[in-house]
Amino acid sequence: MSAILPGAAPPVSARRMIAVLGIVAFVAGVLVVTAYEFSLPQIEANRRIALTQAVNAIYPTARTRRTYVLAAEGLAASSETLPAGQVAYAVFDENSNFLGIAAEAAARGYQDIIRVLYAYSPGCQCITALHVLRNNDTPGIGNKISKDREFRENFRALDVRLTPDGSALAHPIVTVKHGTKTEAWQIDAISGATITSKAVGRALNESAQTLVPRVTADLKRVSQAGVAP
């Protein structure tokens, strides 16, 4: 090296370089693992709090909830707060009365994945509330889905009735151009934020197509399990 580059550093033995890199990697490993172990309980607590706040945003009287994972054979109860897979929460008020289901839905928006939590009420077979969990779309345009009053009206009673055999939604949820909503299963898009509005429609449709049939099939069990973890 020094022969090629005059004035370069004197040659260093390979053993020394490996030893130094090994020491540095070891120190780095200890540092990262310590930080991970130290912060994990707090991160999990933050996630639980965020979930509780989101559930309370769509069910203001919610007190307890029970977590289910949508498995191939139906709904499986889970003791974890945030298990992997598609999750549904059965929500109960302080008298352990069943309020409905809260479930997450996601789809690609204009800039990034949009994640929402929605309330499904088996009583009316409709979606009764929507809370935006994550949305990085354009400020002032795409982020209107969280606050636009007209848009939020869509989710007062969005029809998600099932077909007679109970295997899928009778009418898929679709987002229509602003001002052209005629049916209860349509979402009236925000003018100027069509891509974001459509993403919400796609997310809800995809999630409800699998969630609603399974919840309906298991409704008795889910709505009676009033003891939450």
Add this chain to the structure above:
Amino acid sequence: MTPAEKSPPLDFDTFLSGVWRENPVLVMLLGMCPTLAVTNSAINAFAMGAATTFVLVGSGALVSLLRRLVPGTVRIATYIVIIASFVTVVDYLIQAVSLALYAALGAFIQLIVVNCIILGRAEAYASKRPLGHAIVNAAGVGTGFTLGLLLLGSVREILGAGTLFGLPLFGEQFQPWVVMLLPPGGFFVLGMWLLVFSWLRERRGRPHAEARHIHGH
């Protein structure tokens, strides 16, 4: 390659040079990626600045401690491992402090690894100076970076959302200037601040120049 260990005494200027004379945002124009991307609100700007300062001080201290041990041939690999570790630590810490903040800063926390301010400080300063100097200088540069980001973040939040640190400043009738929150707003405000600071520097420099001119005659 081995630098002289003779360094100027540790004084307030070691700290202050990073804040003013060598400000990373306003003078050196380094780390422009987070500067433009996360300064759409004052709190995001502050959090990004604090996270970067933490990584700067941590990696600066470790690089300075290991400076006699690390051979020149593997120094960049060593610095990057050290910097990446501190970035991972700060990534966990921000999640522990606030998930909303973590979501707002997004990928830019992880991207601190490739922030040239940090590798630049490790290579040009910390690897040649004793521990005290490295820490104080890194803290100064971090403070300068945070101040630079805050200048951008505050103006963009005030104009683009009518708030500062989330607190509303104007009445209901305020029409937000949304472009300020979008990427072009970052360029506009950065350009404006650069103009202000070059004007300030020029004004401070002028009396000296005039004095020299008179002496010359």
